[in-house]
Amino acid sequence: MAITAAMVKELREMTGAGMMDCKKALTATEGDMDKAVEFLREKGLAAIAKKANRVAAEGIVATILSDDHKTGAIVEVNSETDFVAKNADFQAYVARVAAQVLATNAETMEAFMSEPWIDDASLTVEQALSQKIAIIGEKLSIRRFEKIVSKDGVLATYIHAGGKIGVLVELTTDASGDAVYDCGKNVAMQVAALKPKYTNRDEVPGDFVEHEKEILKAQAMNENPDKPENIIEKMIIGRLNKELKEICLVDQIYVKDGDLTVKKYVDSVAKEVGSAIAVKGFVRYETGEGMEKREDNFAEEVAKQMGM
Helix, strand or coil: CCCCHHHHHHHHHHHCCCHHHHHHHHHHCCCCHHHHHHHHHHCCCCCCHHHCCCCCCCCEEEEEECCCCCEEEEEEEECCCHHHHCCHHHHHHHHHHHHHHHHCCCCCHHHHHCCEECCEEEEEHHHHHHHHHHHHCCCCEEEEEEEEECCCEEEEEEEEHHHCEEEEEEEEECCCCHHHHHHHHHHHHHHHHHCCCECCHHHCCHHHHHHHHHHHHHHHHHHCCCCCHHHHHHHHHHHHHHHHHHHEHHHCECCCCCCCEHHHHHHHHHHHHCCCEEEEEEEEEECCCCCCCCCCCHHHHHHHHCCC
16 A cells, blocks of 8 residues: 555654654554554654644754864754753753754755664664653654855854854854854854844845835834925935844944944954954854743643642
């Protein structure tokens, strides 16, 4: 019997087991759904079934760099509770997931989850995750990852609040060494703190600028109905520039020195090391951003599990 993607999806939703494990179970049982469930239970791979529909919006972000700072990776792994996110075993596991990302060539989550696990090639990444879920006792999820290979510079990272925010920054430069790496880390701290949307103004979409101009024009005309159009236009330009300075990283006021912008700070380091440095880009992950967080009180959850 041909095993379809729909069958695999159905079994996965029923058991919470990994995609490849579901396919293997269906193949072994010739597509019999009930027998496939039993197959997974016997293998201990359906242990997470009751957790499949829970919300995992806590967790941590981890980053890792190669020794030469040319390759970097960032990953977010979610758990259900902050209690587990602070667990040493969970944190060690996330560090290994980051190492897996550093070594991977996968461009999609599906391909990544199907790879041999870095610490045991007999398992896939997904199977190793299933085992970790069974051990920890909460739903865990590898939510997203990104790997950057710098061809014309170096990478730096910063982790804030024990993994609540993680940042990966790429600098374009011919230089290397502690001064450059510290510069990258300081820029990464800036990204963590002020959450820019873009690296520089060249990245800002034209339609975004035009939309903002329309809003700013309406605001200016409502506030100053008697002002001539040329004055309104100057006001729009001034307000737009102010907004762009807030959302573009290199134009932001540098958090460690209010007299400098980020670009001026980077330029000062470039002058110090005798080589040009520019911020090429960044990745910023904040744990659980955009996700619906559970509202359960942890003590109440423990009481529920103990039948109190």
